[in-house]
Every structure is written in structure tokens, then in C-alpha cells.
Amino acid sequence: MSSESLRTFVAYVEDRPGVLNRIASLFRRRNYNIVSLNVGRTHEAGVSRMTFSVEADADMAHRIEANLYKLVNVLSVEDITDTPRVSRDLALIKVNVGPDRRAEVLQLCEVFRARAVDVGPQTLIVEITGAQEKIDGLVAVLTPFGIAEMVQTGRVAMTRGPIGQAADAQSRSRNETHTVFAA
Amino acid sequence: MAAPMKDLTEATLAQLNAREPRELTGSQILWETLVHQGVDVVFGYPGGAIMPAYDALPEYPIHHVLVRHEQGAAHMADGYARASGKVGVCIATSGPGATNLVTGIATAMMDSIPMVAITGQVPSSVIGTDAFQETDITGVTLPITKHTLMASRPEEIMQALKEAFYIANSGRPGPVLVDITKDAQQKKCLYAYDPSPVRLPGYRPGLHPLPREIERALEMIAQAERPIIFAGHGVMRANATGLLLEFVKRTGIPVASTLLGLGGFPATHPKNLGMMGMHGEAWVNRAIQESDLIIAIGMRFDDRVTGNLKTYAPHAKKIHIELDPAEINKNVKVDLALLGDAREILGLLVPPARQSKIDPWIQHIDALKGESSVLEIQHMPDNGQLFAAHVIFDLWKITQGKALVVTDVGQHQMWEAQYYKHDYPRRLITSGGLGTMGFALPAAIGAKFACPKEEVWVVAGDGGFQMTAAELSTIAQENIKINIAIINNGYLGMVRQWQEFFYNKRYVATPIKSPDFVKLAEAHDLVGLRATTRKEAGIAIEQARTNERTVVVDFRVAQEDSVYPMVPAGADLDAMIRRPAWQGTHNPIYETGEDE
Secondary structure: OOOOEEEEEEEEEEOOOOHHHHHHHHHHHOOOOEEEEEEEEOOOOOEEEEEEEEEEOHHHHHHHHHHHHOOOOEEEEEEOOOOOEEEEEEEEEEEEOOOOOHHHHHHHHHHOOOEEEEEOOOEEEEEEEEOHHHHHHHHHHHHHHOEEEEEEOOOEEEEOOOOOOOOOHHHHHOOOOOOOOOO | OOOOOOOOOHHHHHHHOOOOOEEEEHHHHHHHHHHHOOOOEEEEOOOHHHHHHHHHHHHOOOEEEEOOOHHHHHHHHHHHHHHHOOOEEEEEOOOHHHHHOHHHHHHHHHOOOOEEEEEEEOOHHHOOOOOOOOOOHHHHHHHHOOEEEEEOOHHHHHHHHHHHHHHHHOOOOOEEEEEEEHHHHHOEEEEOOOOOOOOOOOOOOOOOOOHHHHHHHHHHHHHOOOEEEEEOHHHHHOOOHHHHHHHHHHHOOOEEEOOOOOOOOOOOOOOEEEEOOOOOOHHHHHHHHHOOEEEEEOOOOOHHHHOOHHHOOOOOEEEEEEOOHHHOOOOOOOOEEEEOOHHHHHHHHOOOOOOOOOHHHHHHHHHHHHHHHHHHHHOOOOOOOOOHHHHHHHHHHHOOOOOEEEEOOOHHHHHHHHHOOOOOOOOEEOOOOOOOOOOHHHHHHHHHHHOOOOOEEEEEEHHHHHHOHHHHHHHHHHOOOOEEEEEEOOEOHHHHHHHHHHOOOOOOOOEOOOOOHHHHHHHOOOEEEEEOOHHHHHHHHHHHHHOOOOEEEEEEOOOOOOOOOEOOOOOOOOOOEOOOOOOOOOOHHHOOOOOO
16 A cells, blocks of 8 residues: 555546536545646647646545546546656746846746746746656745745646556557556 | 236337447337337326436337336335345436435445436436536536436447446445436437446456355354354345255254345244344344354344444354355454355355254244244233234235235334235335335335235335325326325334333324325225234235225234334343333233244
């Protein structure tokens, strides 16, 4: 029995009204705690892709996957926690900074590969993409300047290498993405 | 049975099979699609938002049963589905009509019953405005249905209903709700029935085990010294009862059943152990705790079956034959999961199955049985009072075990499970997962419509019966024949039993006063009888069976009897409360397995 850790899933769902509600309702009902959730459209018409992270052990992850499959509008699910992947978060941070210390902030941003995307008389909006730790790092160094607002997307993730299991439309239609419980 | 199928005139048939598109209202499309799905009876209650659909009903060969409360409609559709194996259909209006279905839908969900619930909805132009009788019923029922669908245009109705029937009755069955706005029912569109199969890209109910998994299962079975088979509801749902019998014949492995699994394996078969779990027979629970292999078929290790999970079947490896992958390792961690239809999997296991060398195990279980039987007989009070056990035992004897029994929820339900020996599948209909009081009477009405020739008996407590007793009026209006045994002990018996065991005998809110059930039956133009002794009970059962009208029998049983054995909630499965010592004379009625 493995211990609880943050597990990352990718799910393809039909782009229809109420689908997110069904998924949220399932998580609430089964008492799964979503840490992060991101939904957006894909290049395929009528198909949305979700990335979500849940605190779960391996058994629970299997059940999350199996329960998601029970939703008619869920096309495919993959637990990519143990697969090499690229994960990104995007954050916009509005810093309280006037002309006097602006350069200082911009310098810090450079270290974190963040970009200034808006400048006001007394504010600066910084955009950063990356892993959570990187975003946390930038927030830490910007905090002394005074953070006015901050917004962060949920994590998006994609497996490295060839097309991911959940993303493969052919494999989806062949029903190969169902969890197989080994002996 | 006064539920005549309306004759299909040739004109109607021709119309239904027409391939040429015709201009029909959404209401007509609704009924046409139901006819194509093989529906010939629906249970419902009209109201504003569903009136267009009702207005079109007389054109179609579908019988409508007017219920007295929509909860009854859902339970009737449920009872119909359980008795027939087909999809049951209930129909209600928006708002309160729809919310009244909720308990019945949740009941069907917990027991995996194929049901389609159709609700009217306010016109699409006013959705979201808190219009009169508007309820977001697809939202309300989302967590208690397998799926919900909404149609707000007539063009969407056929597809929604086709999907609903397909989803409800495939894979692990369950209820599907279809909400249809009033304007969708009223408007017209071009329609021709599309007979092509439903395609749902995200819905793949068919799972199949891998050959190596079947091989592994056979190895585990061959190596086991103390194996036991669990027969759940899935055995019957998959029509796998014959294959299970064959598997047991080949292997000689004994079978324990869940409540909903009763009848999936013949109760009088020598290898049958009986019901497991909270009120299972002592020897069954002991055998489970001592077993070294559990082969669980179509069951979900409910907490009423396992007791304390930490100490559950500690020596047993577990093979789980299950259709729903989400059930694997949910409560009990299993060693091997065979995902798929029980019939298909048993079909793969039967041919290579060999006789297991388990004689010492069988002898050991037989010894456990003997110990338990003797104990129960000795402990049975014999004071001239009528006991529920008497009534149900005699009902079993007199009906030769062939009746279709529909129980409510509580003590009588457990006594029925213990004393009515179900040798045939689909002959016990009971609310297992949700434990819905008030289920029995309406579910029995639905079952009678599914099986008009069967002898249908309701076994209900005085409490649960009163929850839906208004459906007596439905029975009278439909002029159907069922028999109703009220196990009347003047208490909400199961709660009283828990109060006795766990709440220091403080009988809070459990004594219940009932109407005169005989007069109540008569007020509905039905027949009422009463029995207060064992002799009278037998006579009343005979009289009820031979009467052509529906008969309500008020069995006045011992007020403070309890169901034994009992595993307290969360306790170890073999930590059973046994019937307290009794010094009286032998009474063979409290017999469980050996005695005829």
C-alpha cells in the first residue's frame, strides 16, 4: 500500500454543458480532494482536455480513474504521475512597484525567466510559467515589494515522447485505456 | 390481471415502423421511442410540465399506471425491472413530481437497477427563472443516477431516450433520468425512428478478463483448501445462475450469498451456505473468516457484508469477478480482479474447472452448521406467541418456495432472507443498498406487471408499509392481485432492536400506532385478514392465496423479538450476538438449514 502523494491525471472529456459539474460532483461525492484542476479545449472539435492533481495513494488513483470512466462524457483518463512529463503552471503577479524600484523587480524576473507584461505608474504585472516551486520562488522574492494581486492557472501536463495514452483517439475507441488490474 | 395491452392496430404498427419522416410532436416522439424500446407499461403521475406527453399517450400501446405518489412510480419501475430483467420506466412532472422520484431513483442506483425516469420540465424559455414548479432535477439527481440527459427540442427526444435505455441496461445497470421541457413536447419536427445502435464515445460498458487472469484464477482455485464462493446480485443480473450451478457442481466449492444475491444459487442445494453478513447465519460468517480463498461474483463487499474490514477474512486470498472496475479494491483489497460480465467469466472458468480437494473443509462447515442449528433451536422461545419467523417459514412452506416475495426494509426483511428459501432467481425483490422503507408495496405492484402470472407476496413491517400504503388505492384501481403480509409488531422493529442492544433499551420514537389494517384494506375495496397465532397464520396465508382479490394480512407477531445472529455495525464478522439462552421446550421452527 503506497502512501498518499500528489497524483496527476489527464482526462479527455466531451465539451458539453454540465460535464465539469459531473466531474466536480464525482470528486465531492467520493471525497477526493482536488488540489488543482485545469480544463481547456483541444485541437479536436468537441473535446476538452483536463489536467488535475489529487492527493491519493495508488489504490485510490485506480479508483479515481475507474470512477471517471463511469461518467458517460469522459472519453479517456490517464494517471501520468509515474510517466516522464512536462508540467506547467502559469501565474500573473501584480507587484506594487513604482519607477524607483522597477528595475530591481525586472532583474529578479529575469533570474526566474518571468516577463513583465504590463507596467502602470505604481504597478507591474509579471507573467511566469513553470513548475510550482519556481512560481513559489518568484512569489517569495517579490513579496517584500508588496504583491497587489496574484492569479494562477491549474497545472497543465503532457507526457514526454510519443502521443499519450489518453490523448490517442484510436486507442480511446479501442477501449484500451481502461485500468487493468494485474494479478 | 386488468392491465390489458392495448391492441396494436395494423395502422399503428405501420406508422411505428415507417421509415419516411413524419411531422410529429415531441410528445408523440417520446411514446414512439418508448414503444421501439419495448416498453408496454409506465408508472407515473401527470402534472403541468408533462401534460403534453400525457395527452399523446392514448395513441400508443402503452399502459399507464397512475400511482398515488411519485416515489411509488419509481419503486414500481424498479420492481418491474427487478422481476423482468428489463428496463422499468417511471414518469413525472417537473418540480415536486420530479423530486418525489428521488428516493426511488437513489434506491435503484444503489442496487444497480435499470430504470429510465422521464420528467417534464418547464418550457426552455423560462428555465433558470425559478418558474412555477421548476426544479433543476438533472442537477438534483446527478449523484444518484448513472447518467442524466436533457431534451429541450423535439429533435433531441428520440436520441436522449435511446441513449437512456442503452446506458440504463448495459454494463453495470442503473437509473437514467431524461428531463424533457414542455416546449420540446409540444413542438413538432420531422421524425423517423433511427434503429441504428447508440454510439457514445466515452461509454464502454464491455470489459473482458485477460486469458492469463483466468489461468491465474484457476490456479488459485486449484490450490485452495478452504475456498468459498460469494454469489452477489451480479450473478442474476448477468443471467449466470446456471453457470454458477455448473461451476459448483464441478468444483464442489460452497456458496454464500449476499442479500441481493439470494436466489442466484438454489437455497436448498447441499453446497449452499446461505446469507452472509450482519444477519447472516453464524456458520456462513465463521466459514468466511476461516476461508483461504474467496471467489466473489458480482458483489461489492458492502459494509453490511464485511463488518470490520481490518479483521475481515484475514486468511483468504480474494478473486473479485466484477463488471465495474471502480468496485475493485474499494472496500476489500483483492488479489485478483476478473473484470467483465459474470456470465462470460464463469463461462471461461467452468470448462477447465476441476473438483477441489476440500472434503475436510466441507466437513468442518457442516459441523459449524450443526452447532448453530442446535443453538438456535434451543434458544427459541415457545410461548404460544406468533413470531415473524413462523409467518415467513410457513409462507415458504405453503407457497413451496415459488412465490415472488417483495420485502420492505427492517427486521422482517432479514427474517425473510433467513426463512424463505429462495431456490429460483428473481424471486426476492428487496431494497438492499439504500434500505428504503416503503419500497415493498409499490415495488410489488411493478413486479406484478412484469410477471402477471406469478404469485406475488409483499412482506412488510407495520412501519414501512405505512410509508407508501396509499398505493393500495393503485392496486384497487388497476384491479391486480397481490398478497400483502404485514409483520406487525407495533415497533419500528430494527431500530428498536438497535435501541435494545446499543442504546440501553431506550425505545425512543420506535413504538408505532397503526391503523386497523383489516379495515384499511376494506376501505380500499380489498380483503383484510388478521392472524395472531401460528394456526391462524397458516390459514390466513391459504385464504390469501385462494382469494382472487388482493388480500392484506395483519400478522400480529411478538413485539420485542430481534433478528439473530447479529454482527454489530463495524464489529468483526464472527463477533455475532446470538439469540439469548432459552430454557423452554424444543421448537423446530427456528430451524435454518437442516430441517425441512
